Amino acid sequence: MKLSTLIISTTLLGAVAWAQTLTIKQEGIGYIKMLGGTLKSELQAKMKEDPTGITAAKFCKERASSITKEINAKLPEYASVRRTALKIRNKDNKADATDDKVMNAYIKAIEEKKYSPKDAIKVVEEGGITRIYKPLFVQKACLKCHGTSVSPKIITLIKEGYPDDKAIDLFEGDLRGVIVAEIKKH
Numbered sequence: 001m002k003l004s005t006l007i008i009s010t011t012l013l014g015a016v017a018w019a020q021t022l023t024i025k026q027e028g029i030g031y032i033k034m035l036g037g038t039l040k041s042e043l044q045a046k047m048k049e050d051p052t053g054i055t056a057a058k059f060c061k062e063r064a065s066s067i068t069k070e071i072n073a074k075l076p077e078y079a080s081v082r083r084t085a086l087k088i089r090n091k092d093n094k095a096d097a098t099d100d101k102v103m104n105a106y107i108k109a110i111e112e113k114k115y116s117p118k119d120a121i122k123v124v125e126e127g128g129i130t131r132i133y134k135p136l137f138v139q140k141a142c143l144k145c146h147g148t149s150v151s152p153k154i155i156t157l158i159k160e161g162y163p164d165d166k167a168i169d170l171f172e173g174d175l176r177g178v179i180v181a182e183i184k185k186h
């Protein structure tokens with residue numbers, strides 16, 4: 001093969017691989033939006049219905065994991081989506097080593113003032129699976145159930161459901177966790 005042909009084909013292969021990664025990234029973002037969007041709009045509706053947050057807290061407790069399962073049932077069999085965090089509330093959402101690494105990298109970037117929302121989405125390829133991560137930050141609306149002055153009624157609800165809760169006493173702007181889509185080679 002001539003050198004010029006080799007260079008052109010290598011470049012083309014590189015471009016194809018890059019395009020594939022971009023497509024997988026977009027697909028993952030779609031699944032992240034399905035889960036994130038559904039939970040967000042349900043949470044907002046429950047908060048509007050009952051501003052104390054009690055109805056919303058019950059909703060998260062009773063429905064967050066079943067909604068996650070329902071959304072996963074709609075995805076192609078090679079894909080899944082879930083939420084996790086370093087400080088977790090529901091132990092079923094426990095992070096693995098790769099999740100930990102990605103979340104610690106977000107925290108480090110924020111501490112070093114290198115975090116930029118425009119490259120918030122991280123793509124990690126590992127063992128034939130591409131993971132797409134979106135960070136979730138603590139907003140005002142989250143403080144009712146994850147902040148430093150959670151009402152006693154909500155505290156009781158949380159303690160009953162999650163005796164080992166770690167997702168409390170957080171401040172606005174803290175990394176709350178991530179939504180991660182996983183796409184297997186297919």
Ligand code: HEC
Nearest residue numbers: 056057060061064065083088089090093136142145176177
């Ligand atoms: C009304 C109470 C309430 C509010 C407000 C709330 N959460 Fe939660 N959150 C919960 C409960 C309860 C769980 C545990 C759900 C479960 O069992 O899966 C939870 C779980 C999570 C999880 C899954 C990881 C884990 O720790 O188990 C993430 C991520 C999360 N919340 C992020 C947020 C963000 C971001 C906001 C603000 C936009 C928010 N929450 C607002 C009650 C709340």
